[in-house]
Amino acid sequence: MAVQARPIRMVASFMTVGVWTLASRILGFVREILIAAFIGAGPVAEAFFVAFSLPNMFRRFFAEGAFNTAFVPMFAKKVEADEAPLAFARQAFAGLATLLLMLTLIAQVAMPWLVLAMASGFVGDLRFDLATLMGRIAFPYILLISLAAALSGVLNSIGRFAAAAAAPVLLNVILIAALLAAEMGLGPEFPVPTGEDPTGLRHGTLLTLAVPLAGLAQLALVWWAAARAGFPVRLSLPRLSPDLKRLAIIAGPAMLAGGVVQINLLVGRQVASFFDGAIVWLSFADRLYQLPLGVIGIALGVVLLPELSRRLRAGEGDAAQASLSRAAELALALTLPAAVILVIVPLPVVSVLFERGAFTADDTANTALALAVYGLGLPAFVMQKVLQPVYFARADTVRPFRYALVAMVVNAVIAIGLGLTIGFIGAAIATTLAGWVMLGLLARGRRNFGPETQFDMRFRKRLWGMIAASVGLGAILWAVLLTLGPMFGLEGWRYLALGILLGTGLGGYLLLAQIFGALRISEHRGALRR
Numbered sequence: 001m002a003v004q005a006r007p008i009r010m011v012a013s014f015m016t017v018g019v020w021t022l023a024s025r026i027l028g029f030v031r032e033i034l035i036a037a038f039i040g041a042g043p044v045a046e047a048f049f050v051a052f053s054l055p056n057m058f059r060r061f062f063a064e065g066a067f068n069t070a071f072v073p074m075f076a077k078k079v080e081a082d083e084a085p086l087a088f089a090r091q092a093f094a095g096l097a098t099l100l101l102m103l104t105l106i107a108q109v110a111m112p113w114l115v116l117a118m119a120s121g122f123v124g125d126l127r128f129d130l131a132t133l134m135g136r137i138a139f140p141y142i143l144l145i146s147l148a149a150a151l152s153g154v155l156n157s158i159g160r161f162a163a164a165a166a167a168p169v170l171l172n173v174i175l176i177a178a179l180l181a182a183e184m185g186l187g188p189e190f191p192v193p194t195g196e197d198p199t200g201l202r203h204g205t206l207l208t209l210a211v212p213l214a215g216l217a218q219l220a221l222v223w224w225a226a227a228r229a230g231f232p233v234r235l236s237l238p239r240l241s242p243d244l245k246r247l248a249i250i251a252g253p254a255m256l257a258g259g260v261v262q263i264n265l266l267v268g269r270q271v272a273s274f275f276d277g278a279i280v281w282l283s284f285a286d287r288l289y290q291l292p293l294g295v296i297g298i299a300l301g302v303v304l305l306p307e308l309s310r311r312l313r314a315g316e317g318d319a320a321q322a323s324l325s326r327a328a329e330l331a332l333a334l335t336l337p338a339a340v341i342l343v344i345v346p347l348p349v350v351s352v353l354f355e356r357g358a359f360t361a362d363d364t365a366n367t368a369l370a371l372a373v374y375g376l377g378l379p380a381f382v383m384q385k386v387l388q389p390v391y392f393a394r395a396d397t398v399r400p401f402r403y404a405l406v407a408m409v410v411n412a413v414i415a416i417g418l419g420l421t422i423g424f425i426g427a428a429i430a431t432t433l434a435g436w437v438m439l440g441l442l443a444r445g446r447r448n449f450g451p452e453t454q455f456d457m458r459f460r461k462r463l464w465g466m467i468a469a470s471v472g473l474g475a476i477l478w479a480v481l482l483t484l485g486p487m488f489g490l491e492g493w494r495y496l497a498l499g500i501l502l503g504t505g506l507g508g509y510l511l512l513a514q515i516f517g518a519l520r521i522s523e524h525r526g527a528l529r530r
Contacts, residue, residue: 325456332466
């Protein structure tokens, strides 16, 4: 019973993270819908997406990637052994704050070169100057959100997931408010060359100014939650203690691995920057496939890392295997239908969500194409989040770095090669293929860890049922789309048509999943109620 109890509690924690992540992603959709309607895919939107991606890129590089990968297992161990966990958290917080403050100051000077590294296709037009100005204003977000991520690691390690998962909601609420304020004519506009009047300049201005404000709000929320949980972390002068040295040693390879992942993104944006509108198309497609990735993959990864760290350290191999297998089972049972939807019906989804105002039918078609390609890689992206904690829980950050290097080479060669022949979509194809390569390497590499890090027989049996149910879902979606096709051309009716399409498909999938034994809802009712 003890082996089963932990996975059930893990599912309950996953639901907590997943629900808040879902709320954040839905608000993120609202934000992107407003950007599409008010700004479209023009120079202001492209400049903002590049500027906003800069702090987010370094955030994943330093905080959520390298820092928390090393910090969470070490902090969880100190909590269980009662070895001054608060002192360690404060040391780590001070070290991270110092590093990020230096990075922020350097970035203010180097911003033109950072924009050049992100989107050299911007050189010589309005987008470059706008992205440089927006980048300087938005970049301090890295300091605020990375400190928030560090505090989130504290909360996650002690089983407090709600506040950390809810913090991104604040970002989207504040950015949506900025867009609506700009639509009402409030706020300033960035200066542009005489004669230039790009669409949505006021909206882009307020969006950029709102980014650091949102970071401050997120930091305040998780700091308050950590203090209430008994960990009032505060800034202090950094001190290179033995624990901090060990943290840096473990985080080093993870930081390099995170850098490799970000290089993959850089390559994609570089290719896209040479095609007008492509950065916006890929960003909107990314937003759509990030919904299931965030709700399923990232939520499971957040919960699974401290869970595996505790089980493996305690020598509870059966419990560790059960947790890993149930995480993978739940991940694929939810991800495979999402991938089928993105691949089979991307055009109706993108059209209903984004095609209005300044976002044209051509923008819809290009975004839908990218979305279908990303959909093919979605299972790989999600399963990476399930398998990476297997390595991180054992403080092995070297091998994921090596695997990421291989994936980086695959991504760069394919993105650049296809970009020269078939255009911007080559970047999406490269991302998907590199994702599958990374997953294959992670799956193969964990064989040396022992049976506790392998999937159990129940998972293997249910996998075939998931595949069968997903194939059935594809057939249902295709048939319903053929029937309702004319409704998608009617303004007002297309919303109802999309609801019927997705509702019928998901209902059919749940039925088929029960028939094929892929998903037993009754097994998770207790966790859902909790």
